[in-house]
Amino acid sequence: MKVKKISAVLAVCLCSAMLLTGCSFSDFFDKVLGNVSEPETSSSSSSSKQESAEVKTVDPTLELPAFTVDLTGTTQVTAGSVCTLSAPAAVSDGGTVTYQWYKNNVNSNGGGTIIAGAEEESYDVDTSEAGTTYYYAVATNNHGDRIAKSTSAVREITVWPLGTWQQDEVGFKYVMEDGTYPADMWIDIEGFTYHMDSEGHRAVGWYQEGDYMFYFNEGGELQRNTTTPDGHTVNENGVMIS
Incomplete structure (x- = not known):
């Protein structure tokens, strides 16, 4: 009940x-x-609205960023060396230029992988591991929600493993553990720039490439912003200017 x-x-x-x-x-x-x-909630609704507002539209009428430095070429460095790439771009229509760097395993400025955090006009390449990687930058002209993009040329970066200087009857070579050595190229080794001839020997004294003259001291290091022993002046790139 x-x-x-x-x-x-x-x-x-x-x-x-x-x-x-x-x-x-x-x-x-x-x-x-x-x-x-x-x-x-109002906060999540506001977030959705902000995400919608951040959508950018490619506008073919906007000015394309113009790169003022040509990245085309090859750079050889040894592991751990400092290697900085720069790809400044400019516009004249009042837009703001932003950057994104990419890396690729083929010599192409398309289909590369975004490098996280590499969003400045210059980028310090990771040289911790030996190998060849290709780099390029995309510059974006920003006008509110409208954008226009340009892609730079490609820079090939080859990182050599650390080796040792070995002397023979001709001069010095930079030899790796496996017996190979860089030849017929410019290469940065432990903060200094060298030029190796076709046999792998480092240049000493004056060296001509095209219309330019460069001076290397007795240790084979390229001289910059200085006066050479014979009275000539070289600029920040090591080129003789007087």
Whole structure:
């Protein structure tokens, strides 16, 4: 008898609660059991609006950024050397230029991998591991939600493993553990720039390449921003200017 009375009281309470809340039977139990999802908060709604506002549209009428430095070429360095690439670009229409660097395993300025955090006009290459990697930059002209993009040329960076200087009857070579050595190239080794001839010997004294003259000291290091022993002046790139 008591059970019947309790059931009747519960039924009356449930009906009253449903009438007061205006819920259907299923809605009421959803609320009781916690199955009703919370309405979207104003902050999440605001976030969605911000994401929508950040969508950029490529505008073919905008000025394309013009790179002022040509990245084309090859750089040879040894592991751990400092190697900085620079690809400044400019626009004249009042836009803001932003950058993104990419790396690739083939000599192409398309289809590369984004380098996380490399968003300045200059980029310090990771030279911790030996191998060849190709780098390029994309410059973007930003006008509010409108953009125009340009892609730079490709720079090939070859990182050589550390080796040792070995002397023969001709001069010095930089020889790796496996017996190979850089030849017929410019290469940065432990902070200094050298030029190796076709046999792998480092240049000493004056060396001509095209229309330019360069001076290397007795240790084979390229001289910059100085006066050579014979009275000539070389600039920051090591080129003789007087």
